[in-house]
Amino acid sequence: MLDHEYTTKEIFQNNFFNDWRKEMTPKEQKIIKRLDKCDFREIHKYFVDKSEARKALSKEEKQKLKEEADKIQEEYGYCILDGHREKIGNFKTEPPGLFRGRGDHPKMGMLKKRIMPEDVVINCSKDSKIPEPPAGHKWKEVRFDNTVTWLASWTENIQNSLKYIMLNPSSKLKGEKDWQKYEVARRLKDVVHKIRAQYQADWKSKEMKKRQRAVALYFIDKVPVASPRPPDPSYL
Structure with a gap:
């Protein structure tokens, strides 16, 4: 250091x-x-x-260290999720x-x-x-x-x-969560024109919260900025 x-x-x-x-x-x-x-x-x-x-270290010594690390991975690096053995990230x-x-x-x-x-x-x-x-x-x-x-x-x-x-990205649950996000994105393309029209109208709203939300949506849409948390699918 x-x-x-x-x-x-x-x-x-x-x-x-x-x-x-x-x-x-x-x-x-x-x-x-x-x-x-x-x-x-x-x-x-x-x-x-x-x-x-x-x-x-010699090749044999490095192999021994790898085996020890693999043993720890085997013992602590997995969990049982819905009856399936899943790798932990x-x-x-x-x-x-x-x-x-x-x-x-x-x-x-x-x-x-x-x-x-x-x-x-x-x-x-x-x-x-x-x-x-x-x-x-x-x-x-x-x-x-x-x-x-x-x-x-x-x-x-x-x-x-x-x-x-967290679970490893290759886990079944993690994959399902990613799939759900992609499905939301696919549905978004059918309504994105409505969302844009709405946030542009909200720029002139009398409510501060609506104006702030509209500006945030503009930057998410145009920059683009990643949303801090997954969107609620019920909004779409």
């Missing part, structure tokens, strides 16, 4: 040091008071060496690290905390076997919501946004 340009930015350094100090013991806080006095070259070298060592939570963001993000450098079982909401069927949390831990919540497609969720600490464990 020391090789990247964003680590030289003041906002990155300030955010990192502020979060780092929160993790320090009182003794460490008395000693470490300035980031520019800290030398991270040794720990940087340690991780670079580890990366190089992985690249230098992202069955691992995000590891802790330093937040980067895009461009000069105001939160770059902040600490992305490790996700603990107590942060995770599990979503499964009432009659299913609820996954066991690691020893000494418990899930934040267990839900039985069959109106959504996510299997687990948690809130990340940087932007307080929800993250999800």
